[in-house]
Amino acid sequence: MRQAGRSLPEYRASRSSGSILQAVRDPALAAEITLQPVRRYGVDAAILFSDIMVPLAASGIEMDIVAGKGPIIQTPFRSERDLARLGTFHPETDAPYVAETVKILVSELSVPLIGFAGAPFTLASYLIEGGPSRSFALTKTLMRSDPKLWASLLDRLADMVLASLRSQVEAGAAAVQIFDSWVGTLSLRDYKTYVLAASHKVLTGLQDMGVPRIHFGIGTGELLGAMAEAGADVVGVDWRIPIDEARLRVPGRAVQGNLDPAVCLAPWPIVASEVRKVLADAKGLAGHIFNLGHGVLPETDPGILAEIVALVHEEGRADAEQDSFRTGP
Ligand code: 1CP
Secondary structure, three states: OOOHHHHOHHHHHHHOOOOHHHHHOOHHHHHHHHHHHHHHHOOOOEEOOOOOOHHHHHOOOOEEEEOOOEEEEOOOOOOHHHHOOOOOOOHHHHOHHHHHHHHHHHHHOOOOEEEEEEOHHHHHHHHHHOOOOOOOHHHHHHHHHOHHHHHHHHHHHHHHHHHHHHHHHHHOOOEEEEEOOOHHHOOHHHHHHHOHHHHHHHHHOOHHHOOOEEEEOOOOHHHHHHHHHOOOOEEEOOOOOOHHHHHHHOOOOEEEEEEOHHHHHOOHHHHHHHHHHHHHHHOOOOOEEEEEOOOOOOOOOHHHHHHHHHHHHHHHHHHHHHHHHHHOO
């Protein structure tokens, strides 16, 4: 459950007044924040406390991550000249605190740690728009009007993302996830023309490391087949499409998802029934990781999340028992 920490009082106390980038640069603090939701909820994996913007910030792109808003870039990317501002990213020297946090966590966690990075398209969208966007108008305009510059930008970002993920795995992360959160704004044709190659470079560049690769975006129902082609082992989906339908669109891959995070704001009996619907949709699928379809909303009651985890574990165990009864020991 991404950003599960945001709903916790202990998270707000740990973060106090500093910016998220400051918290990420402090390995002891970042490790503590990563552990908080794992302790509270008993989830089966931890996701590193960091942000998709960290490699860009560490390689010299000036930005703030504004509370309640998101990343704001001082000087957005607009032309060929801006490529020069994107230095090469060396995780060991530019952001040594990330690997250090991973190492602390690996020694303390009893569940696997998921490392992560933003996918090239989503990172490019923040660089070009200068912050969060609804229409992605500037991004799409640059993509179409200067496809050569666009391809160079995505290729540079792919190198940065790959370097970041490889160093997280070397430090001990047991799986990686790339967040292409906003790629669902594109048509399938545009995805294939402008994005697939860069995401493919990242995912296939991790192949030799032998860790599961998860590829996630929201509003990606029509892109799922192409996202699977990009080379992930698991495709994450939001709540707009039933998980069994998603699975049909990503042959040979596992799926992750897909409870609507807003469901968690409803009274418990409704939440329980919605959780059961996801599990029923996923019944019999060769690979399903239960998760929300996007991040936890900050106003979510932590008690509800704890109940969801308990219910999924309970139903999972009941299923496993039934399967062993059916197939014998
Ligand atoms: O559970 C965790 O805490 C994991 C850490 C994590 C992750 C996986 C954070 C901390 N950010 C992310 C990924 C991230 N960051 C994504 C991809 C996942 C997603 O789609 O939600 C994106 C798009 C960002 C960019 C970003 N950073 C946003 C979204 C802005 C927008 O365009 O709508 C925001 C609000 C941030 C700040 C941020 N990052 C993380 C947290 C807990 C927060 C909230 C602010 C804070 O507490 O200061």
